Amino acid sequence: KTQEKPKDSGKVTITKTFDFAGEEVKVTKEVDSDSKEAKSFLKQQEKLQSAAPASLPTVSGVKRPSGMSSLLGKIGAKKQKMSTLEKSKLDWENFKEEEGIVEELAIHNRGKDGYIERKAFLERVDHRQFEIERDIRLSRMKP
Numbered sequence: 772k773t774q775e776k777p778k779d780s781g782k783v784t785i786t787k788t789f790d791f792a793g794e795e796v797k798v799t800k801e802v803d804s805d806s807k808e809a810k811s812f813l814k815q816q817e818k819l820q821s822a823a824p825a826s827l828p829t830v831s832g833v834k835r836p837s838g839m840s841s842l843l844g845k846i847g848a849k850k851q852k853m854s855t856l857e858k859s860k861l862d863w864e865n866f867k868e869e870e871g872i873v874e875e876l877a878i879h880n881r882g883k884d885g886y887i888e889r890k891a892f893l894e895r896v897d898h899r900q901f902e903i904e905r906d907i908r909l910s911r912m913k914p
Contacts, residue, residue: 783809789853796853798861 781804789796
């Protein structure tokens with residue numbers, strides 16, 4: 772399912788295979804070699820590599836019974852499924868990188884016209900309006 776390609780820059784490339792709508796989708800991600808994700812990935816790789824020689828036939832030519840079942844388990848293993856939301860996110864990230872608009876979107880969202888800035892402004896206005904209305908209600912309650 773996954774492959775490792777260590778680089779000199781301290782990055783690890785992780786490739787995972789998912790099943791989406793009957794198709795095989797490969798997701799490649801580059802992470803720092805000292806991150807949690809990279810460490811867990813390397814441990815998983817070590818487990819897979821240590822398990823592989825155990826399924827090989829012995830010197831006398833007799834196979835272990837568990838070796839055959841583990842081999843069949845690997846062949847018939849189901850791929851991890853990917854949801855529509857995850858696939859859409861992956862497609863959007865790939866589109867941004869292909870078109871080279873990652874920096875442009877970051878600059879636009881940081882500015883005055885950005886969505887997050889507008890939502891924060893509307894939230895501040897709503898809170899201020901609530902405080903004004905609350906003060907008016909409290910002033911009317913006291914005779």
